[in-house]
Amino acid sequence: MDIDPNLQRRGFLKCMTWAGTAMVWTVAGGVPRSQIIGTAEAATTDFSFVQISDSHLGFDKAANPDVTGTLRLALDEVDAMKKKPAFMIHTGDITHLSKPAQFDTASQLCGATKLTLHTVPGEHDVLEEDGKSYLNRFGKGSKGDGWYSFNAGGVHFIGLVNVMNLQANGLGSLGNDQLEWLEDDVKNVTASTPIVLFAHVPLWMVYKEWGWGTSDGAQALSYLKKFGSVTVLNGHIHQVMQKVEGSVAFHTARATAFPQPAPGTAKSPGPMVVPAGELKEYLGIANVSLVSSKAPLAIVDTPLAG
Amino acid sequence: MTEVSEPGGIARRLLLRRAVGVTALVLITGRNDRAEAADAQVVIDNFSFSPTPLTVKVGVTVTWANQDDMPHSVVFPTLKLKSPPMDTDGTFSHVFDQAGTFDYVCGLHPFMHGQVVVQA
Numbered sequence: 001m002d003i004d005p006n007l008q009r010r011g012f013l014k015c016m017t018w019a020g021t022a023m024v025w026t027v028a029g030g031v032p033r034s035q036i037i038g039t040a041e042a043a044t045t046d047f048s049f050v051q052i053s054d055s056h057l058g059f060d061k062a063a064n065p066d067v068t069g070t071l072r073l074a075l076d077e078v079d080a081m082k083k084k085p086a087f088m089i090h091t092g093d094i095t096h097l098s099k100p101a102q103f104d105t106a107s108q109l110c111g112a113t114k115l116t117l118h119t120v121p122g123e124h125d126v127l128e129e130d131g132k133s134y135l136n137r138f139g140k141g142s143k144g145d146g147w148y149s150f151n152a153g154g155v156h157f158i159g160l161v162n163v164m165n166l167q168a169n170g171l172g173s174l175g176n177d178q179l180e181w182l183e184d185d186v187k188n189v190t191a192s193t194p195i196v197l198f199a200h201v202p203l204w205m206v207y208k209e210w211g212w213g214t215s216d217g218a219q220a221l222s223y224l225k226k227f228g229s230v231t232v233l234n235g236h237i238h239q240v241m242q243k244v245e246g247s248v249a250f251h252t253a254r255a256t257a258f259p260q261p262a263p264g265t266a267k268s269p270g271p272m273v274v275p276a277g278e279l280k281e282y283l284g285i286a287n288v289s290l291v292s293s294k295a296p297l298a299i300v301d302t303p304l305a306g
Numbered sequence: 307m308t309e310v311s312e313p314g315g316i317a318r319r320l321l322l323r324r325a326v327g328v329t330a331l332v333l334i335t336g337r338n339d340r341a342e343a344a345d346a347q348v349v350i351d352n353f354s355f356s357p358t359p360l361t362v363k364v365g366v367t368v369t370w371a372n373q374d375d376m377p378h379s380v381v382f383p384t385l386k387l388k389s390p391p392m393d394t395d396g397t398f399s400h401v402f403d404q405a406g407t408f409d410y411v412c413g414l415h416p417f418m419h420g421q422v423v424v425q426a
Contacts (some may be wrong), residue, residue: 061394063375103370127377132314166413167416167418169416270375270376271375
């Protein structure tokens with residue numbers, strides 16, 4: 001039986017809407033905007049970068065028995081972009097169990113895009129040797145447990161690590177050393193410079209009961225008050241959530257591995273198996289633009305149309 | 307042998323009676339300090355530990371068995387005891403050689419709480 005290639009692609013795109021894909025970020029006039037690759041590609045701006053998250057290489061349960069395959073599909077989409085992004089950010093949980101083979105697969109797949117990869121670790125990446133196995137591979141040139149900053153496209157990027165000392169309630173934490181470094185790092189950056197801050201666990205309180213927040217995240221953000229445009233990118237919760245607070249826009253990315261339930265909608269935050277029959281319903285919920293374009297900083301999340 | 311051939315109802319009653327007998331025996335040996343303590347198991351599933359609190363005697367080996375589809379670990383801050391991450395079907399065992407009440411969490415998901423009560 002012949003299969004219509006268009007149908008196949010549509011099926012794939014639908015799958016990617018729940019399994020997640022890469023986000024492409026463009027910065028125009030100091031305002032970062034996001035969209036999922038494959039929609040109207042923002043070819044109008046000079047500078048763009050890609051965010052992927054939560055690939056959990058090594059996971060093989062019902063929610064997604066082929067996480068390597070779905071990461072590869074997301075990276076294929078990056079490859080297919082007409083206008084090359086400047087680089088790629090991975091916001092953590094690259095691997096499921098911090099195993100060397102899992103890190104190797106990630107390096108190999110991401111390396112094939114020929115894009116520079118900037119990473120921060122998730123709690124699944126620091127399960128071995130107190131995070132050394134992550135740092136040895138991805139922490140070159142970083143400070144402390146793997147935090148760093150760099151400038152690109154007129155934007156000051158800051159990668160933070162909030163998974164090394166999870167708090168009793170499960171919240172992420174940055175710790176004093178990192179907070180001091182951050183305060184110092186932004187001291188000489190002009191207030192008109194757009195800031196993009198990225199870390200694994202959300203820096204804002206998404207859902208305390210599941211530890212979806214960072215205990216000292218507010219303190220970190222207090223150092224960024226002078227800036228006119230601050231964008232915070234996180235992963236960890238395997239779903240898109242957005243919030244704008246003053247000049248700060250928060251955004252969490254989908255996973256490339258498996259979805260997790262919305263806060264409080266399940267007994268636990270475990271991997272969510274999406275039954276084929278309910279996928280369409282699920283996509284309807286995901287298909288929302290959440291942020292008003294009248295806000296000083298607009299982030300528009302546009303899921304694939306399917 | 308005759309028990310096997312008896313009607314189901316009676317056999318079940320006998321089994322129950324035996325079970326009661328075994329329970330009684332455990333209770334008796336439990337009071338006896340010389341008695342060897344039985345091992346105990348805590349199941350990890352759906353981001354929770356069960357049973358908790360778990361009450362055991364000094365010298366008991368407690369084994370955690372992860373039946374969840376996400377990795378978990380066991381961290382006792384007061385004992386400075388930390389298990390490696392347990393993937394699905396992974397286990398971790400520890401012998402409790404001192405009496406006390408010990409709280410623990412999952413190192414990956416510290417909102418998961420458990421407690422082991424070790425009696426002298």
